[in-house]
Amino acid sequence: MATNRARIAGRHFLQIPGPTPLPDRILRAMDMPIIDHRGPEFGRLARRVLDGIKTIFKTASPVIIYPSSGTGAWEAALVNTLSPGDSVLMFETGQFSTLWKNMALRLGLNPIFIESDWRTGADPKAIEAKLREDKERKIKAVAVLHNETSTGCVTHPAEIRKTIDAAGHPALLLVDTISSLASIDYRHDEWGVDVTVGGAQKGLMLPPGISFNAVSDKAIAASKSSKLPKSFWSWEEMLANNKNNYFPYTPATNILYGLAESIDMLHEEGLDNVFARHDRLAEATRRAVRAWGLEIVCREPKCYSSTITAILMPEGHNADRFREVALERFDISYGMGLGKIAGKVFRIGHLGDTNDATIIGALAATEMALALAGVPHKKGGVQAAMDYLVEEAGKAAKTS
Numbered sequence: 001m002a003t004n005r006a007r008i009a010g011r012h013f014l015q016i017p018g019p020t021p022l023p024d025r026i027l028r029a030m031d032m033p034i035i036d037h038r039g040p041e042f043g044r045l046a047r048r049v050l051d052g053i054k055t056i057f058k059t060a061s062p063v064i065i066y067p068s069s070g071t072g073a074w075e076a077a078l079v080n081t082l083s084p085g086d087s088v089l090m091f092e093t094g095q096f097s098t099l100w101k102n103m104a105l106r107l108g109l110n111p112i113f114i115e116s117d118w119r120t121g122a123d124p125k126a127i128e129a130k131l132r133e134d135k136e137r138k139i140k141a142v143a144v145l146h147n148e149t150s151t152g153c154v155t156h157p158a159e160i161r162k163t164i165d166a167a168g169h170p171a172l173l174l175v176d177t178i179s180s181l182a183s184i185d186y187r188h189d190e191w192g193v194d195v196t197v198g199g200a201q202k203g204l205m206l207p208p209g210i211s212f213n214a215v216s217d218k219a220i221a222a223s224k225s226s227k228l229p230k231s232f233w234s235w236e237e238m239l240a241n242n243k244n245n246y247f248p249y250t251p252a253t254n255i256l257y258g259l260a261e262s263i264d265m266l267h268e269e270g271l272d273n274v275f276a277r278h279d280r281l282a283e284a285t286r287r288a289v290r291a292w293g294l295e296i297v298c299r300e301p302k303c304y305s306s307t308i309t310a311i312l313m314p315e316g317h318n319a320d321r322f323r324e325v326a327l328e329r330f331d332i333s334y335g336m337g338l339g340k341i342a343g344k345v346f347r348i349g350h351l352g353d354t355n356d357a358t359i360i361g362a363l364a365a366t367e368m369a370l371a372l373a374g375v376p377h378k379k380g381g382v383q384a385a386m387d388y389l390v391e392e393a394g395k396a397a398k399t400s
């Protein structure tokens, strides 16, 4: 592309909470000629990814793969399990939960939206109270986000399952893991989740373009009587075709090559090591933010996200202006403030193919950009993050 701007050397620091940087290995794995998606070679690829992805969701049940962004998999979760007018209990953790609620409304569902201040995860007590009130069993599903990407607050799905059981309520549990899958510990079967919604371009380190529904037996049973209109998103044909290693319509073949590589990479590192790495990079980021004297949006340590940290700008300073300065001078991108916190917040993504040195590079660019943009802060954030990472490396060396 012709541009008046001089070439910028080195890699762009893509610190948004998805899409995340593509590992070279995944890029190379996708660099393949197009194959016949009804032929035997595709059948082998399909089997490999359909089986492999179950190990990431930790489920023995089927995982459906759509050629769509994550939003499509949200719709699939709702239209396959619910009927017009059904109540869905949702919790306002931030912008993404608000968008899912708006989708439920547009689909003719009746979302019951528990409001909150966008600074914590979903509150199991508030959910339990609503379920206990629902004597007529109008609520057919509870839908929460494992990780609210707009605020950096997690909800613990196992706690929500316990709450539903404690209330003796038959509602399905739907969980969005689009910005947590393959980054934060997740167990579809063990935690009794009915539909887990996932996406490609965050923890799985893939280009945008595929999304997932992991579906329990109870969810499949619900799909048989669900009456919302569905065609493209229908599980029925997908499940039938997947059994024979094919898809009812053209799949995103080359992204599936990438998915096979991503699953291999995650297991080579070990999922527990992947989760520990994300926990560590998140803690390093929070230590930097605190040392700068800035405020983390998530106010409950129990809800801290290991994939994204949202940071409040000091009063009178615009987050978008700060992001512009950082991009212009240091070639780093952050997530912007979304919805009602637009301009007030910037978000550092620390997920996917990232390590101690990359996060330090990103935090150093951030500290320089804060200075350049004239945002009031204290120096020493990067030092605090480095001290923590050295401490952790020392512990790891002792135990290995």
Ligand SMILES: *Cc1c(COP(=O)(O)O)cnc(C)c1O
Pocket (backbone or CB within 6 Å): 018, 069, 070, 071, 072, 096, 145, 147, 148, 149, 176, 177, 178, 179, 199, 208
């Ligand atoms: C990114 C994201 C989405 C939207 O996914 P798209 O791929 O942009 O459609 C939904 N939920 C959460 C939690 C996300 O992080």
